[in-house]
Amino acid sequence: MSDLILTTYDWVPEAPRGMVRDLRVRWALEEAALPYRVESTPFRDRGPDHFAAQPFGQVPWLTDGDIVIFESGAILLHLAEKSSALMPTDPRGRAEVLEWVIAALNSVDLPSQPWALFRFMGFPRTSPEAEFVETFMKLRLDRMEAVLAKRDWLVADRFTVADLLMADVLRQVNKFDGLAAYPACHAFVARATSRPAFKKAYADQMAHFAAADAA
Numbered sequence: 240m241s242d243l244i245l246t247t248y249d250w251v252p253e254a255p256r257g258m259v260r261d262l263r264v265r266w267a268l269e270e271a272a273l274p275y276r277v278e279s280t281p282f283r284d285r286g287p288d289h290f291a292a293q294p295f296g297q298v299p300w301l302t303d304g305d306i307v308i309f310e311s312g313a314i315l316l317h318l319a320e321k322s323s324a325l326m327p328t329d330p331r332g333r334a335e336v337l338e339w340v341i342a343a344l345n346s347v348d349l350p351s352q353p354w355a356l357f358r359f360m361g362f363p364r365t366s367p368e369a370e371f372v373e374t375f376m377k378l379r380l381d382r383m384e385a386v387l388a389k390r391d392w393l394v395a396d397r398f399t400v401a402d403l404l405m406a407d408v409l410r411q412v413n414k415f416d417g418l419a420a421y422p423a424c425h426a427f428v429a430r431a432t433s434r435p436a437f438k439k440a441y442a443d444q445m446a447h448f449a450a451a452d453a454a
């Protein structure tokens with residue numbers, strides 16, 4: 240197997256550390272015990288090579304031999320094809336992983352992005368825009384709460400890459416205390432992030448950016 244190379248920024252400010260999306264890729268690589276190395280791209284000076292690998296000038300991207308993939312969701316599915324630790328091999332299990340991966344990215348992350356941004360920016364909660372975003376977020380969390388009240392993991396009674404992604408999306412909501420009224424969602428995030436692979440991924444990301452501070 241060719242070397243897997245995960246590229247992330249060389250440095251980011253304090254606030255997003257622990258949330259930069261290379262973390263979800265590190266997490267998947269650790270869960271699957273796939274060998275990889277991490278390379279850095281400048282945060283401040285995003286040149287043509289960066290835009291060639293990631294058209295929006297963002298991170299992460301993954302290099303797998305002569306394949307270069309951007310979008311964390313696509314990267315996770317690429318890795319899931321390599322390891323049954325991330326996705327079952329039977330057609331039903333695979334289909335359910337796909338649906339929940341897309342649900343995390345499209346149905347839950349759609350409101351969670353503006354919701355978290357409103358909190359991060361400290362925008363007033365009383366504007367019509369803030370109330371709209373709050374209602375939209377609540378709609379999705381109410382449904383996730385109903386799902387997660389009935390099961391520990393989303394697919395086939397076991398941890399998969401769908402849980403990894405959903406937990407990472409909900410982790411951002413939790414960061415701004417948005418799961419306080421959702422005990423099952425909160426417990427799901429706690430269950431997922433207590434896994435050794437998450438802890439290693441998190442520690443490695445923090446160490447990566449701290450090393451840049453030191454340099």
Ligand SMILES: N[C@@H](CCC(=O)N[C@@H](CS)C(=O)NCC(=O)O)C(=O)O
Binds near residue numbers: 296299
């Ligand atoms: N949809 C992309 C989003 C990637 C993304 O938002 N990356 C952030 C870091 S977590 C970034 O590069 N932000 C800097 C920017 O957008 O300029 C993915 O999931 O890979």
